Amino acid sequence: MPVCVTRAFAVLLCLFAASAWAQAQSPDSGYDFRVDDVRVVGVQRLEPGTVLTYLPLSVGDRLSEARAQQSIRALYDTGLFENVALQREGNTLIVDVTERPEIASFSIEGNKNIGGDELKDALAQQGLAQGELYKRSLVDQLEQELRRQYYANGYYSVDIDTQVKELDNNRVAIDIDVTEGEVASIKDINIIGNEHFSDDELRDVFELEASSPAYTRPLTFWRSRDRYSREKLLGDLESLNSFYQNRGYIRFNVSSIQVSLSPDNRNIFLTINVDEGDQYTISDYEFAGDMIVPQTSLQRLVTVEPGEIFSRGDVDASANSISSGLADFGYAFADVDPLTRINDEDKTVDLTFFIDPGKRAYVRQITFNGNEKTNDETLRREMRQFEGAPFSRRGVERSRTRLARLPYMQDVQVNTEKVAGSEDLVDVDYDLTERAAGTLQFGVGFSDAQGFLINGSVSHSNFRGTGNRLSLRAETNDYAKSVGASWTDPYFTDEGVSRTISAFYRNTDQLIRIGSGFDLNSVGGAVTFGLPITEYSQLRAGLGVERNEINSAVNRDGEEQLSDELADFIDENGKEATTYELQTGWSRDTRNRTFFATRGSNTQFEFNIKGPGSDLEYYDTSFEHERYFRVGAWVPGLSDKMVLSMDGRVAQTDVWGEGEDVPPYDNFFAGGARSVRGYSNGGLGPRDSLDNPFGGQFLTTLQSELVIPTFLESDNKSTRLTAFYDIGNVYEDASDFEASELRKSAGVAFYWFTPFFGLLRVSYAAYVDDPDNDDVDRFQFSFGVGL
Structure with a gap:
């Protein structure tokens, strides 16, 4: 060197x-010294002692470079300070801090479509609220996140102006003003690469759609399907993938997506590039894993077949069916994974359903939430799944359905959860929404059948939370006065036998609103028992007694009105009759709800006979079947809320012993809301010599309704909009039946289960088949009366 x-x-x-x-x-430099004293400077709102509590050292400690960095970091970590510095004067440590400003006020205005009160609550949790300390980084993050969310929902013209005003005493006011602008609309959706399906077929899968022509917008403005949203686009791409996967294109892929924005930020152009691939078929399927049930039982749960086109939806449905089937045997959390082995050479797919049943589960406890008015015991007697028993999916679901069908329940949901720390125990929780079960009212109502009503009643379908039904009623309407009482105990015995005791008195000026030509006084009572046969069906048996007295009607001029038919009956049988009735019947009810059902059926068969010892001996029998179908299960793409219901009834009455004819007050009448809408109540069928409806001994009707989904939140639970088609009539006798005489009508109907007036029913028959000038009543409504 x-x-x-x-x-x-x-x-x-x-x-x-x-x-x-x-x-x-x-003496004034360096960190390597023994601290004899600590002094805090720069504090405004905080006490110096508070700052010292955050320091990881105290008087007498030796301050090193590492210890100094640790102290500075500890003060910054409190979030209370914008700046921290350590200085030395001799052996005195000077802690110089700058406090963060306090937020005196925080407001965000103009964000109508993003956030709202939920956003303000979330911001408060993050520290953006009055009284919190101001952090510029949080405000910047908020502005970026708001802009990102607006862009994701198509608001590309959004303007976010953030103002932070400094106030006295080290405080700030934060004001965020959002100008959302108009949401960008989709001008065009272009799909590239599709060969097997047209653009229109694929666009039908999307929820998003291009803007409609200007002249059609007044008809479609409420749909808003042309408003871009990133979440909706991702959902549509998933729907597109399912569309192809369910048609055998298992290699389908969306290769790229371009979202282009016009210069004015108002129009969006979507370009979706797809690679369809080839169509594949199922070569075979097999089972693997722990098959705890015979393979033949598993095969019955599989809905796909070798040789058919591969469908991801059908494969997943088969896996879910197997999982549900295992859950019926207690394996509540069985996992069935459909594995695919793709053979690209012959375009086939081998399926393997890999089964992991897990451990058999047992129900530790069943709880009910929301039953403020119903006793726990009343609910537990509806259970078909029991505590301590093996878990059964079918039992849990059936229990939910039985609860939902109680007239004092509006909605029932069920949740099954594993017990923490256990592999074989589950808890079953039912969340209940109760209806108003009891009413004490004096009021008015109207029905097309009875006219204006004035009534007073005490009724309760869940008396004191027991599920017992009590009804005391007094009523007067345009043509009748009545009082009645009934008491129903649905569990009269522990086995589920029900008992109903009833009594009534009725005075009528006419049988139906549009007239019958005579007066009637009736008094009677009955005791009826319901005997369960299976989970869904029961027998009905009872005894009743009734006394009827016919009086001639009088017109406005005081003149007696007596039709030829009534005069003949009185001549042959007299005006008074006491009858003893044996009441029998059978019913099967699989509906998911009593009110506004969406699936299942209800079948009623009745046979009542006026027995020996009666002044008049006759019988009446009827058969009624009501069924609900989910239209979405038939037509893919339609809403699950779209339901088709069909209600058909056939009834017959005739003399079997004492007496010459069936009394007119026990004839059948047709027309009105419960048979053929568009016609006056009771206005169809035979008439007497005074042109009053006289009824007949044979009745047949069919009501068909298509439930139309609406925007109402309570859709299909307390409200229902339907399009209906009714057909039917009443005949003097079964031998008089002619198909050409059946009356038909079509229109729309709206139902609302109101909290104060009961069921409101409104219908309008746009089409009425009226070849013989029957009593037509296109618009019909009622409230204050039940189903």
Whole structure:
């Protein structure tokens, strides 16, 4: 090494050593010293003692470089300070801090479509609220997140103006003003690469759609399907993938997506590039894993067949069916994974349903939530899943259905959860929404059948939470006055035998609203028992007694009105009759709800006979079948809320013993809301010599309704909109039946289960088949009366 370089290096080394020695001796520099005192400067709202509590050192400790960095980091971590510095005066440590400003006020305005009160609550949890400390980074993050959410929902013209105003006492006011602008609409959706399906077929899968022509927008403005949303686009791409996967294109892929924006930020152009691939068929399927049930039983649950086109939806449905089947045997959390082995050479797919049943589960406890008015015991007697028993999916679901069918329940949901720390125990929770079960009312109502009503009643379908039904009623309407009482105990015995005791008195000026030509006084009572046969069906048996007295009607001039038919009946049978009735019947009810059902059926068969000892001996029998179908299960793409219901009834009455004819007050009448809408109640069928409806001994009707989904939140639970088609008539005798005499009508109907007036029913028959000038009543409504 040259001598000059050596000397220079030596000089530098000496200078460095001298500098270090001088710094160590200086009382105002360096961190390596013993702290004799600590002083805090810069605080405004905080007390110096508060700051000292965050320091990881105290008087007497030795301060090193590492200890100083640790102290600074600890103060920053509190979030209370914008700046922290440590200084030294002799052996006194100076802690110089700058406090963060306090938020005196925080407001965000103009964000109508993003956030709202939920956003404000979330911001408050993050520290953006009055009284919190101001952090500029949080405000910046908020502005970026708001902009991202607006862009994702198509608001590309959004303007976000953030103002942070400094106030006295180290405070700030934060005001965020959002100008949302108009949401960008989709101008065009272009699909590239599709060969097997047309653009229109694929666009039908999407929820998003291009803007409609200007002249059609007044008819479609409420749909808003042309408003871009990233979430909706991702959902549509998933629907597109399902569309292809369910048609055998298992290699389908969306290769790219382009979202283009017009210069004015108002129009969006979507371009979706797809690779369809080839169509594949199922070569065969097999089972693997732990098959705890015979393979033949599993095969009955599989809906796909070798040789058919592969469908991801059908394969997943088969896996879910197997899982549900295992759940009926107690394996509540069975996992069935449909594995696919793709053969690209012959375009086939081999399926393997891999079964992992897990451990058999048992129900630890069943709980009910929301039953504020119903006793726990009343609910538990509806259970078909029991505590301590093996879990059964079918039993849990059947229990839910039985609860939902109770007239005082509006909605029932069920959740099954594993017990923490256990592999074979589950809890079953039922979340209940109760209806108003009891009413004490004096009010008015109207029905097309009875006219204006004035009534007073005490009724309760869940008396004192027991499920017993009590009804005391007094009523007067346009042509009748009546009082009645009934008491029903649905669990008269522990085995589920029900008992109903009823009594009534009724005085009528006419049988139906549009007239019948005579008055009637009736008094009677009955005791009826319901005997369960199976889970869904029961027998009905009871005894009743009734006394009826016919009086001739009088017109406005005080003249007696007596039709030829009524005069003949009185001559042959007299005006008064006491009858003893044997009531029998059979019913099967699989509906998911009593009110506004969406699936299942209800079948009723009745045979009532006026027995020996009666002044008149005759019988009446009827058969009624009501069924609900989910239209979405037939036509893919339609809403699950779209339901088709059909309700058909056939009834017959005739003399079997004493008496010459069935009394006119026990004839059948047709027309009105419960048979053929569009016709006056009771206005169809035979008439007497005074042109009053006289009824007949044979009735047949069919009501068909298509439930139309609406925007109402309570859709299909307390409201229902339907399109209906009714057909039917009543005949003097079954031998008089002629199909050409059936009356038909079509229209729309709306139902609302109101909280105060009971069921509101409104219908309008746009089409009425009226060849013989029957009593037509296109618009019909009623409230304050039941189903």
